[in-house]
């Protein structure tokens with residue numbers, strides 16, 4: 001029996017070791033070597049003392065924050081309304097559908113929409129508003145990023161809202177609460193686990209976006225993700241790239257810890 | 271005369287084509303303990319939902335303290351509910367749950383604390399305020415649910431199968447506690463159950479619901495002793511129900527044999543149904559018995575023996591007796607005229623009451 005259990009766990013362990021632990025160790029190891037292959041802490045000193053990298057870090061966090069906020073503001077009401085519809089599973093499917101399409105394809109589709117000769121500008125010229133620079137702006141970057149992340153926010157919020165026992169809402173009304181009071185005192189706190197899961201699912205990947213920053217943001221927005229790509233593919237400074245990678249990983253753990261612990265608190269003590 | 275706090279007038283409820291309630295009429299007097307009793311799916315919860323305001327009737331009017339309240343939203347009704355699944359807020363502790371209604375009303379902090387403590391005391395949960403809901407047992411959760419409702423001092427408290435999740439012992443204990451609580455607070459309770467023993471033990475008034483209609487309403491004793499029809503007689507308590515013929519007033523024939531009874535007001539030779547409760551039947555000798563039969567089974571149930579006897583016409587009688595008999599023995603069955611209750615087919619509750627009045631006055 002015991003033997004069988006160990007056997008079943010082998011693929012999982014292999015996976016963890018090969019694709020999670022090993023890369024982590026490699027990145028950390030790489031980050032301790034400079035471009036000439038010498039063991040040094042220079043990469044970290046450079047990172048911490050150079051204004052460029054710190055600004056980049058700040059930028060990444062700031063944009064990830066904005067993307068998460070915009071996504072949340074759009075996704076929460078969406079998930080809420082979806083939950084009250086008759087065929088809610090069907091409508092949810094429509095929201096999730098775009099995630100089945102490759103990210104790069106969607107990004108190119110947006111280039112097609114936003115470019116000077118794209119559909120939107122054609123329409124604007126048609127109604128006499130002239131053409132505008134849409135691509136390579138902060139707004140278009142935010143728009144596309146939010147568009148791509150929304151399903152990952154809607155899904156966990158939808159699930160946590162669906163889990164709320166409807167008699168809790170009746171109980172709240174029964175005790176005299178208005179619609180709004182019921183929302184703030186019962187529905188919102190009970191959907192918190194979904195909101196936190198959504199934030200994790202959106203904020204962390206947003207920290208290291210690089211394709212959209214290049215293709216839609218036109219490198220106006222330089223994030224840590226862009227920097228890593230640059231170091232690995234262009235300047236070949238793997239050590240510096242890994243150092244930024246380590247920073248990103250630490251940031252992810254901080255976010256996970258912050259949202260994870262808060263979840264515990266909501267569920268138990270308070 | 272006590273005042274009517276609530277009234278249903280010709281209330282009907284329909285979900286699409288599914289008729290759930292038809293022509294429900296009743297009056298609720300302030301300060302009494304009412305029970306809605308009926309089988310699963312009969313419409314009990316629907317009635318509570320209409321009273322609480324979670325649903326609106328399709329037809330008819332609901333009055334509360336003389337005002338029609340059909341369109342008053344749930345949060346503005348002076349009614350509180352103890353839900354079947356308790357519906358306690360999982361993100362709040364016991365005290366926060368109980369305080370919810372008072373906070374909404376904007377009651378002062380110090381007063382909230384005092385009233386919450388008082389309510390918890392009342393349901394014997396003093397000191398449990400800081401506990402999480404998940405750390406409470408089923409019986410304790412139910413008390414929290416009761417405390418959360420009564421702390422608001424509602425005029426009417428609705429309880430939907432509030433005891434059904436508890437084990438037998440706790441349930442009987444809670445029945446007594448609920449009854450005492452109701453007397454102490456003087457609040458009108460409307461209690462829903464499908465357990466007839468519970469209904470008989472707790473209520474001032476019982477309303478028996480079947481298939482979206484009120485079959486009979488009255489005190490537990492009235493309903494037990496004078497069931498209106500086959501459904502009620504069968505649903506409340508154990509009973510022997512046999513067809514009979516009402517020869518004339520105070521004389522009914524069962525199995526072609528005439529018996530004196532205390533019922534009257536029917537047509538001569540009307541076909542009727544006769545109810546005799548198992549505990550009203552006694553086993554005697556063959557000579558002294560009004561009916562004669564053979565003992566089929568005997569089951570000891572702690573307080574008494576449950577015996578079945580088939581008579582010469584192969585009709586099976588259920589008898590509850592504190593005396594033992596022998597399986598296979600020939601015995602007599604005896605009963606008194608008062609033990610017989612005669613029911614007419616398809617008599618309405620109003621006609622039934624009128625008929626009862628007519629001959630009871632005449633006596």
Ligand SMILES: Nc1ncnc2c1ncn2[C@@H]1O[C@H](COP(=O)(O)OP(=O)(O)OP(=O)(O)O)[C@@H](O)[C@H]1O
Nearest residue numbers: 285288290308309310311312313314315316317464
């Ligand atoms: N929202 C609804 N839509 C359609 N039918 C409903 C709805 N709510 C209840 N019903 C139907 O109404 C009938 C009565 O339901 P109700 O919940 O009042 O029964 P009940 O007497 O409380 O039964 P139980 O003892 O099982 O709780 C049932 O047949 C049920 O299927």
Ligand SMILES: [Mg+2]
Nearest residue numbers: 314315316430
């Ligand atoms: Mg019910």
